[in-house]
Amino acid sequence: MALSQGWVKRYFKAFCKGFFVAVPVAVTFLDQVACVARVEGASMQPSLNPGGSQSSDVVLLNHWKVRNFEVQRGDIVSLVL
Known part of the structure; x- marks a missing residue:
């Protein structure tokens, strides 16, 4: 015991x-550094979530590039309100 x-x-x-x-x-x-987020809804169609409301995409949000001002044309930027 x-x-x-x-x-x-x-x-x-x-x-x-x-x-x-x-x-x-x-x-x-x-x-x-980074976090994972889910994209739902039609706001980013057809690039993300092409199936509409039946599916959702998962993306990696890179905080590091934004903090170092390395955002380029064509990058997707997420804002938190």
Whole structure:
């Protein structure tokens, strides 16, 4: 019984350490570098979401290029209001 409790305690301790490292790294990455967004509706047809309301596309929003002013003609820009 003591052996199994020691294993659970070690596992929980390792999980907590990993969790408290992974969450801030993931939040920083999503805020500073890139995030994933879903495109729904007809606003970007026919380039994105060509099937209409039955389907949706998933896009990667690159925050890094916008922060470094590397936006070029033909790029799709997303605004948050």
